[in-house]
Structure formats: structure tokens, C-alpha cells
Amino acid sequence: MHGFGSNQRIEPKGRCHLRKHKGFSLIELLIVVAIILIIAAIAIPNLLRARIAANESSAVQSVRTVNTAQVAYNSAYSTVGFSSDLNSLGGTSCTPPSSSGACLIDTQLQSGSKSGYSFGMQGVTGTPASTYQIIAAPITPNQTGVRYFCSFADAVVRVNPTGAISTCDYTQSPLNQ
Secondary structure: OOOOOOOEEEOOOOOEEEOOOOOOOHHHHHHHHHHHHHHHHHHHHHHHHHHHHHHHHHHHHHHHHHHHHHHHHHHHOOOOEOOOOHHHHOOOOOOOOEOOEOOOOOHHHHOOEEOOEEEEEEEEEOOOEOEEEEEEEEOOEOOOEOOEEEEEOOOOOEEEOOOOOOOOOOOOEEOOO
16 A cells, blocks of 8 residues: 555565665766866867957057056156156055156056066167157966067057067057957
């Protein structure tokens, strides 16, 4: 005799047996794991490419920020000209700003490293300084970024997709972005 909602049945000899519930077989579990691995193999490279694209976009914007900061710095400190380093464009104590800490860029960019790229100033010459170059290079090429960016006093962001930039001049291609 069976009770309603009971998972047990009574055998003629008085023994109780639980009904057997089917679970997943090992093959079914292996198939599910294989499908998850295939999806991950497709998704991970796309995520890495998206991260590289985001880092490169951030690097371009940082180069533009430095260009804008250099123009403002040159206007504010005309006897100095352009800043010779990122530290002079940045600063932590901005009351009042000075030529050694103008507070025109954020402290992360001032440190020379941001979003997988390293930034460096070079080529500052003249008194007052009439030229400068900002160069952005991926910290780990082909992982944090692929392209190298630069700019100088003409404020055009330039790109080299194949290798490091040692000097930024008109031989570098303008970025079409």
C-alpha cells in the first residue's frame, strides 16, 4: 500500500526501499565542462582585445591631456615655456599652482604610468622651452597595448603601430581617430 507523497514502497516481506533517483552521468558532466571550456576559449581572446583597445584609447586621451596641459603651462609660465617633465604639469599642493607643480594633469598620469602605458617627456629645448615630445608606450607590448603614441608642440597625436618611438616628429603618422 502506498501513501500519498511517499517516496517509499513497502515490499511484501516488509522491507522499505527508496526509489532510485537518476542523476547526471559522468559523460553528461564531461560534455557540459567541454562546452564551458569552448565558450571560454572563444570569449577570453575577445576580452583581451577589448582591454587592449581600452588601454590604447586611454593612452591617446592622456597624450591629448598632456598637450592641453602644455599649452596652459606655456601660457601661465611664459618665462619657462613648455614643461620639461610630467611632475611639473602635475602636483599635489595646488594652492597656489607653480611652475614646479601646476596641477594641470592627474597624479596617475604625473607618475608616468596609466592604463597599461608608460608616458615620458623628452626633447624639451630652448629658454624658454619651445619644444617638447610626449611618448606613450605599452608597458607590456602585445598585452597592455600594441600601438605606440606620441605628440609634440603641434598637438597632433601620432601613432606607430609596429614598434617603439624614439623620437616624435613628422615621420610618425597622425592618428586617424
